Amino acid sequence: MVETRAADTHPPYLYPDYKSTRLRAPAQPLVRVPPSPLEAASPSFPRQFVKDSEADLTTWGKSAPLGEKMVLVGRVLDDGGRPVRRSLVELWQANASGKYPHPVDDHDAPHDPNFLGKGQVLTDDEGRYRFVTVKPGAYPWQNHAFAWRPAHIHLSLFGNAYAQRLITQMFFPGDPLCAIDPIFNSVPEAGRTLLVAELDLQHGIEGVALGYRFDIVLRGARATPMGV
Amino acid sequence: MAQPTPSQTVGPFFDRQLLWSDGGKILFADQGERITLTGRVVDGNGGPVIDALFETWQVNAAGKLPIGGEGARPYGYGRVSTGADGSYTIETVMPGSFKGPGGETYAPQISVTIFARGLLKGVQTRVFLASLDAIKDDPLARALGNSDRLSTLVATRDPNNPKIYRWNVQLQGGGETVFIDA
Numbered sequence: 001m002v003e004t005r006a007a008d009t010h011p012p013y014l015y016p017d018y019k020s021t022r023l024r025a026p027a028q029p030l031v032r033v034p035p036s037p038l039e040a041a042s043p044s045f046p047r048q049f050v051k052d053s054e055a056d057l058t059t060w061g062k063s064a065p066l067g068e069k070m071v072l073v074g075r076v077l078d079d080g081g082r083p084v085r086r087s088l089v090e091l092w093q094a095n096a097s098g099k100y101p102h103p104v105d106d107h108d109a110p111h112d113p114n115f116l117g118k119g120q121v122l123t124d125d126e127g128r129y130r131f132v133t134v135k136p137g138a139y140p141w142q143n144h145a146f147a148w149r150p151a152h153i154h155l156s157l158f159g160n161a162y163a164q165r166l167i168t169q170m171f172f173p174g175d176p177l178c179a180i181d182p183i184f185n186s187v188p189e190a191g192r193t194l195l196v197a198e199l200d201l202q203h204g205i206e207g208v209a210l211g212y213r214f215d216i217v218l219r220g221a222r223a224t225p226m227g228v
Numbered sequence: 229m230a231q232p233t234p235s236q237t238v239g240p241f242f243d244r245q246l247l248w249s250d251g252g253k254i255l256f257a258d259q260g261e262r263i264t265l266t267g268r269v270v271d272g273n274g275g276p277v278i279d280a281l282f283e284t285w286q287v288n289a290a291g292k293l294p295i296g297g298e299g300a301r302p303y304g305y306g307r308v309s310t311g312a313d314g315s316y317t318i319e320t321v322m323p324g325s326f327k328g329p330g331g332e333t334y335a336p337q338i339s340v341t342i343f344a345r346g347l348l349k350g351v352q353t354r355v356f357l358a359s360l361d362a363i364k365d366d367p368l369a370r371a372l373g374n375s376d377r378l379s380t381l382v383a384t385r386d387p388n389n390p391k392i393y394r395w396n397v398q399l400q401g402g403g404e405t406v407f408i409d410a
Contacts, residue, residue, distance in 0.1 A: 013348060022272075023272040024271050024345075027272075031372060033371050033410050035410040036328065037327070039410050049302075079231075090246060094241075104240060104241070156246065162341075166233065167235065168235055218233070
């Protein structure tokens, strides 16, 4: 079995209800070693590498994308509550119809020529990030009969150390599809609320976009060498 | 302590939105011996993992941390996806060896993280670009002791082209690659 720590909120590798884990989940325990000096550092994403326009996914096309406009705000913190500053946050998602711009997505739903569903920002000095996008649609998948993924937004984070690298998904409050989603439910019960954004009207745009808040906590640096 | 945000799978649909242009050609501020690292990612049945996100991070030829970047990419960092046969290819420079905080020597290596559909958390490991004999004092080799699993982390040099290093990743089963929690 892969080891888990007492406060671990991460899913296991093997979660048989999510069928794709069955042949891909490592079965051997992870080997615990201190991060190398390389892994304790982070690749450099200087400010000029990220364009301001990449924070707004609704201005990518010639006209506005279809769907319900939304603002996503949040802070990136480490597990000691400290802001993770000037770190890259990448976002990708399906369009409002639940369709990705990917050739293997065979969901019978339309592409939106005005929506690529890709954005990136650097956090500010308080660890804050902000995107403007549209709410993605739910979509069916092949995992089991009548399987539908709840609406979700993919987020990719680099933190300030390679060992903090995280890819996750954000879900919407009150979505009944979460209860039947094996990917969401792979997370230990106590951790599931950490994947659900809060409605945050104040951070929306009056008359234009709903606001949601999603704070993200990355692991801190591993201080004590543990060996195997 | 705040609870860490749980990991979730990268899913199968990231290619058009997450990959970088020429993400497999690793950039550095300085020169070095150009090499290619290539291989396949396979599942517990030996079948190709056709939709993995394969990321690499390494020191430069002199064993120094790469600082800065060019275009929209940081130095020293690679990002590709696997193909229909599970293969990946990274064009980079031979990393130098480097020292840890306690004076320990890290053999020439590349840190690798793989995300994929079916991986609820990314897997992290290190691939060595040196022979088994030459890495025996590396901290990860020491942590593994005499385990024959260490050989899963050693890239083999192509006998016909010494600039090519081959390394396969087996996510599960007999011959499963060593993954680390660093």
